[in-house]
Amino acid sequence: MNDLIKKVARPEIVNLTPYKARGGVVDGAIVLDANENPWAPPGAEGKWNRYPAQQPAALRARLAALYGIKEEQLLMMRGADEGIDVLYRATCRAGKDAVLITPPTFGLYRVAAQVQGADLIEVALDNKFQIRAQEIISAVQQSPVKLIFLCSPNNPTGNLIARQDVLEIARQCPDQLLVVDEAYVEFSNTPGLANDLEEVPNLVILRTLSKAYGLAGARVGAVLANAPVIELLRKVLPPYPLPAPVIAAVLKALVPVNMAILNDRIERIKAERERIRKALAESEWVEKIWPSAANFLLVKCRPDPQILLRLKARAIHVRDFQALGPGMVRISIGSVDENNALLEAFGVISKTAPLLRAATICRATAETQISAQVRLDITDPVQIDTGIGFYDHMLEQIARHGAFSLILNAKGDLRIDEHHTVEDCAIVLGQAIRQALGDRAGIGRFGFVLPMDEAQARIAIDLSGRQALRFDVCIDPAGAGGLGGQMVRHVFETLSQSLGAAIHIEAEGENTHHVIEAIFKGFGRALRPALARNGDQIPSSKGVL
Numbered sequence: 001m002n003d004l005i006k007k008v009a010r011p012e013i014v015n016l017t018p019y020k021a022r023g024g025v026v027d028g029a030i031v032l033d034a035n036e037n038p039w040a041p042p043g044a045e046g047k048w049n050r051y052p053a054q055q056p057a058a059l060r061a062r063l064a065a066l067y068g069i070k071e072e073q074l075l076m077m078r079g080a081d082e083g084i085d086v087l088y089r090a091t092c093r094a095g096k097d098a099v100l101i102t103p104p105t106f107g108l109y110r111v112a113a114q115v116q117g118a119d120l121i122e123v124a125l126d127n128k129f130q131i132r133a134q135e136i137i138s139a140v141q142q143s144p145v146k147l148i149f150l151c152s153p154n155n156p157t158g159n160l161i162a163r164q165d166v167l168e169i170a171r172q173c174p175d176q177l178l179v180v181d182e183a184y185v186e187f188s189n190t191p192g193l194a195n196d197l198e199e200v201p202n203l204v205i206l207r208t209l210s211k212a213y214g215l216a217g218a219r220v221g222a223v224l225a226n227a228p229v230i231e232l233l234r235k236v237l238p239p240y241p242l243p244a245p246v247i248a249a250v251l252k253a254l255v256p257v258n259m260a261i262l263n264d265r266i267e268r269i270k271a272e273r274e275r276i277r278k279a280l281a282e283s284e285w286v287e288k289i290w291p292s293a294a295n296f297l298l299v300k301c302r303p304d305p306q307i308l309l310r311l312k313a314r315a316i317h318v319r320d321f322q323a324l325g326p327g328m329v330r331i332s333i334g335s336v337d338e339n340n341a342l343l344e345a346f347g348v349i350s351k352t353a354p355l356l357r358a359a360t361i362c363r364a365t366a367e368t369q370i371s372a373q374v375r376l377d378i379t380d381p382v383q384i385d386t387g388i389g390f391y392d393h394m395l396e397q398i399a400r401h402g403a404f405s406l407i408l409n410a411k412g413d414l415r416i417d418e419h420h421t422v423e424d425c426a427i428v429l430g431q432a433i434r435q436a437l438g439d440r441a442g443i444g445r446f447g448f449v450l451p452m453d454e455a456q457a458r459i460a461i462d463l464s465g466r467q468a469l470r471f472d473v474c475i476d477p478a479g480a481g482g483l484g485g486q487m488v489r490h491v492f493e494t495l496s497q498s499l500g501a502a503i504h505i506e507a508e509g510e511n512t513h514h515v516i517e518a519i520f521k522g523f524g525r526a527l528r529p530a531l532a533r534n535g536d537q538i539p540s541s542k543g544v545l
């Protein structure tokens with residue numbers, strides 16, 4: 001056994017033979033070894049009658065890829081919270097061992113120590129909320145410390161801890177596990193410490209899907225550490241920490257084609273965090289706001305009950321941190337509308353921004369996996385990856401010339417041909433625009449476009465809610481750039497159905513590439529005035545579209 005493990009582990013855990021559970025479905029075998037029921041209940045969406053694996057292979061591969069580490073460096077469990085619990089249980093004997101924390105920090109470190117009966121050694125942050133590395137190192141040398149908890153970005157103060165300080169503590173405290181809780185690291189502009197694991201044997205990192213990936217309700221987090229530490233922790237982890245429906249749901253949520261949308265949301269939260277920070281600084285009720293690398297802000301309000309009453313009257317909940325001083329609150333960054341409601345309560349904007357028209361569609365079949373996000377009232381980002389370069393370029397023309405933001409990622413069966421991918425992207429794009437349009441109130445509805453370049457495309461659109469296509473174009477069946485000529489008509493036929501629009505297209509020209517490009521560009525141009533919103537009337541004498 002490795003020296004570090006001998007020093008940090010509870011001896012009874014080192015010697016423990018872990019409970020042996022089969023877990024996991026064994027393909028092709030008759031499994032009569034776990035007292036399971038042969039039938040899943042009616043309506044079950046998977047083999048819920050079978051115990052799941054302790055560390056399900058597909059999810060393990062996905063999270064190891066997400067965090068850029070080796071699979072043997074990962075242990076998954078019910079949230080980072082359970083990671084804290086298994087760390088305590090594997091290392092701390094009641095009344096004998098201690099844990100070092102740096103308050104103000106995440107409250108669960110203290111509670112978990114109390115549950116385990118471990119002593120707490122506290123080395124408070126300095127007045128800028130930075131850790132005192134030298135004090136931490138000397139405190140560890142004087143006490144039977146097993147675990148050092150650092151939180152970066154720290155909850156509730158929002159600041160990052162310098163990597164150099166973490167590495168220095170790890171080096172000076174080689175007989176302790178140095179746990180860095182990176183629950184919020186995706187909102188910072190740093191990659192976190194996962195890359196340092198190879199070099200630092202006693203480094204342990206906590207990560208979670210709860211915050212950045214919107215999966216708090218699924219309860220999935222992970223410990224990242226070197227293999228000997230992972231093996232130790234695995235001994236105290238329950239036999240089946242992750243329920244089968246959760247495993248399936250998380251794999252579905254984190255399919256690679258969703259990542260562009262998820263990463264875009266992280267960027268939006270970061271942008272909102274800065275917007276709110278600037279705006280709140282103008283409020284008469286705010287005394288101080290700390291910079292944050294997380295999805296929340298620590299704010300010191302003036303000691304005036306008025307602001308709390310205003311928040312209460314609007315049913316806006318913020319987290320009370322009176323323990324850090326009068327008027328201290330922690331405010332999570334929400335959606336634009338939620339944030340505007342908060343700003344209104346703080347008296348810094350009078351009216352909320354107009355509702356943004358947006359939709360996200362994910363579609364998975366045996367042939368394609370596609371996710372798309374459309375935002376009609378902003379123009380960036382436009383980011384498209386269908387695996388067919390020319391088609392990416394064409395869809396980009398629609399969004400750029402249509403003046404809307406589009407993120408679309410597809411992974412299709414291109415080894416067969418482009419047909420399914422091209423068609424399904426058109427379905428999803430049409431559905432996303434349709435959903436974002438909602439009741440179509442205020443839109444221009446009609447769009448037209450006139451000749452362009454040496455190739456001419458004349459396109460007329462009516463966002464009527466009803467499907468119709470007239471396609472009067474001769475395109476060489478060979479097409480261009482891996483997009484077959486017949487597929488062009490098929491794209492617009494599909495779009496007219498999924499979007500609910502009448503589309504009229506006429507075009508001619510010498511060069512097939514130019515003709516196709518003129519059609520996609522022209523379609524975007526014609527969409528622009530049709531999508532554009534002006535007022536809130538439904539543009540129909542019938543009053544509905």
Ligand SMILES: *Cc1c(COP(=O)(O)O)cnc(C)c1O
Pocket residue numbers: 078079080081082106151155181183207208209210216219220221
């Ligand atoms: C929210 C939070 C966690 C808990 O993460 P889960 O994966 O939801 O259990 C852990 N650490 C910190 C610092 C947090 O703020």
